[in-house]
Every structure is written in structure tokens, then in C-alpha cells.
Amino acid sequence: MKGLRRLAIVEMKMFIRETESFFFTLVFPLVLLFIFGSIYGNKPSSFFGGHGAVDVSVPGYVSLIIANAGFLTMGATIAGYREQGVLRRYRATPLNPVSLLAAQLLTVLIMTVSSTLLLTGAAKAFYDLKFYGNILHFAGAFAVSLLSLCAGGFVVASIARSPRAATLMLMTVFYPMIFLSGATIPREVLPSSVQKFSKLLPLTHSVTILRGTWFGGNLGAFGSEILVLVILAGVAMAVSRLTFRWE
């Protein structure tokens, strides 16, 4: 356990020292907040069903944080560690090999929670962000989203034969996902055929439950979204189990 704790601390340092993961997980959501906050402000608007633009955007940005750290960064990190022989090196220690993956998950959990607190703190301070829900239900939506997207990142790392292939696959899913899921652009502005397609993306359901619970929805009311996320996670983990290699 001591080993796992130390490795998790090391992995957090690696996350922060890596420019891409640091910027896109911790800084970029704030950049979005301040750009769109300065344009639209947070005044109640009929376009957002009587809510402010910032109130509606922030849960979407939270899903973006999760997608970035859990899917993109974790997938690329594990594929890179395998290629470079980092996984191999730790397998030749008393550390349980699963600890390597557990340390990644722990890192992503702590980084996404920190980034969410930073984002909501800034939104509260500068735009009077309002939270209408129950914090436990929102935390539940957060946990399900994180699980599903981490499983997605992990399955790509398992399938991909090289870090280059992994990055390509991750990007191919990630970029459409952040624009079509409602995480950054409201889904309502998209054509209905695109909206239908977006139902295939885990992030779409993540945005729905994060925003739903943000505005007071009961987590139990999102059974179908949660089911889709859990099934996607289950399939991803089953495929990973069959295809994952340590080297």
C-alpha cells in the first residue's frame, strides 16, 4: 500500500509536469470560462431555459475535464509507458502490476476533482455561479462519467499497437466528442441527425447527467444514460482484459 501511495504521488507529479495534461486539464477549462463568461455573462436567459450561460456551461466543462484527463491523457500515458518499458520496469518490483493502473486512476480522480473545484471556485467568484442540485447526486454523476471515460481511454491503450496509434485513435474520438456531446457547444444547435449520432458517445450521456444533477435532477431519473455509460465501461474493460499487454 505504501508503494501504491508513493507511485500515485509520483504519477501526480508527472501529470502536472507534463505540459499538455497540466494545461488541458487544469488551465483550459478556466480559459473557456473566462472567454465565454466575458462574452455572455451569467444573466438568466430564455435561450438557456431561464438560467445563466455560465451556470449551464460549467457542468459541460466538468465533463470536458473528465474526458481530457480520464480518456485522452490516461490512454496516451498507459500506451506510452508500455512502449517505453515503464510498465516492464515496475513489473520487476514487488509492486502488484495492477497498482500501476490503480495509480493512474487515482491520479486522474484527484486531478479532475481539483480542476472541478478550481473551475467552480473561479466561476463562483467571478460570475456568481449557482448550483441547484444535491452534491451527492452530482458526485455520483461525476463518478459514473469518470469510470466510463477512463475505461474508454484504457481500452484504446490496450488495443493500440503503438503510442502513435493510440494517440490517433484517442484524438479521433476525443475531438468530435467534445464538440458533439454538449460539453462545449449546446447540443440544441446541432442538426437532429448529428444529435442522434452523438448518443453513441459516452461524453454525451456524461454531459446529460452532470448538467441534469447540477440543475436539481435526481440521479435515479437518468437510468438510461447511466446504463449506457456502465455498459460502455463494461465492454471496454472486457475488451481490455482480452487485449491488454504489459509490453
Add this chain to the structure above:
Amino acid sequence: MKAVEVRNLRKVYGTKVAVNDISFDVEAGEIFGMVGPNGAGKTTTIECIEGLRRQTSGTVRVLGMDPVYERNALQQRVGVQLQQSSLQKRLKVKEALQLFSDLYPNPAPWQPIAERLGLSASLNTHFGALSGGQRQRLNIALALIPNPEIVFFDELTTGLDPQARRAMWDLVQDLHREGKTVFLTTHLMDEAERLCDRVAIIDHGDIVALDTPQNLISTVDVETRVLLTVPEEALAEAVARVRTVPHAIRAESAGSEIVVHGSGDALPVEVVNALWEAGIQFASLKVERPTLEDVFLKLTGRTIRS
């Protein structure tokens, strides 16, 4: 108990046989070397012993344990330097040493190890910014952190400059004096000859010979040669003198150089004594003895580099 027991180890990748039914023991406290050309099966063998690969058939026991099924218990007692491995690019040398200290139950203090391996000045350098030699020295340091009973070195001195290489040889001999078992692989015959108590020569997945370096060398029929130069006016007398010493077979001269062919460790002394008694001055004395290279050549018909 043997440090390592290998019985009928076989490892096949697809249709390629990497290791073909090899058996050997490593005694506790010895320096055991596995030598052979690249691709001979050294790394596959050592990685089966380390538990990183599972053999196709055969059994491996390390400190009496199965390296795959008793991985955790075994890894607490051995130190491993892998030929191909890496650490996180942005991990500092100091952080790596501290992390590894936390992974083992009874770690050796890392500061003296870092000092011994010349890493003290690069403790704050990221792994990704280290030179090849520094990485190799860090890998060796990490293998010593567990305070292990057995240390595995796969290609111990690859990537090191001659000075660092000699420092590693001293290090291995110190580990030996501390009573640790050392298992190393190398493609450098002089390294094996100089360091190892026993050497297994491996070629195309088979052990072709296993013995002490001295015994292996004594099996080859290669002459000892003594080369020296004498003043030209003394050449004829010198050749006549050295030709008659007990272990000389023949002697030739070219210019002012004499080459004495013979056998046995006594030949150089006999040659020197013969010239000394005759009052002949000589210079640039050189002795060429058979080496493990000759053993390899005899057993495989090839030089190790070809």
C-alpha cells in the same frame, strides 16, 4: 539451497525457438555469467528467471520460489537491472531512488548507492534528460536498492565508457564479497572471464559449455604466445635461447621482434629468465593467452561478433 535452479527451460515465440531445453544451477554467493552473441537467448532466459516471461515448458526456481506464481515474495529479495526498460520521462533521479526505496521491505539507504554510481550530481535531473550511461548507472542503482540476495544484471556494462565499466566490475566484486549472488549476462567475453566464477556459454538457445573460465580455457588447444623485441645484434642468440625453454614449441623472428609459441602459464617466465641469464635486453613484452573468445570460436566455429 541453490540460488537459481533451471530445469529443461524452453521458450518458443510462434515458430521461433528462443531457448531450447536448458538446465543449470546457480550456487548461492557465486558470480554466474551467461555469455553469447546477441539473439542467443540470454535475455529470454534471464527474464524467465526474473518472472517477466513465462516459459513454454520446464521449471525455474529462484530462492526456492516460482518466479511467476510467487512473484511478489520473490521480488522483495532480488534486484533487477533490465536491458530494455525505462522510467517516467519527467521523474527525477532522486525521486526514482526514493520511490524504489518505498517499494521494498528492507531497502538499502539510497544515498551511498547514488554516490557509488556517480549519480550524486544528477539527483535533480529528469530521467528523460539523462545520457545513456547515466541511465544505465541509475538502472544498476535501482537494482541495488532492495538490498537483494540475488542481483540480476542483463548486459551490465552496455553503454558505459571504459572507466565506468571498470567501476562496475569493482562493484560486482564488492557485491560478491558481501555474499550476494550475482547473475549477469554479457556479450563481452573479457567481462565474463574477469568477473565470473562460472560461465555458461549460450548459442542459438542452447548452453554449449558451462564451467569456470579457467577450465573452459584449458579445453582449447590454443597456444600461449610471448612477443618481445630485442636489439638486432642479439636477435640470433635470443631466438636460439628462447627456443630451448621447457614450454616453448617454436620461436620466430621478424625484424627485431621475436614471437615464442608454447603452452602453459610458465612460458613467459621461462622466456624472460632465459634472456636475463644471457644478458640480452628486451622491450615491449606482450603475452597472448587463450581467452573465452577462443573457447567460443572452438565450440561454435564463429567469433562472437560475427
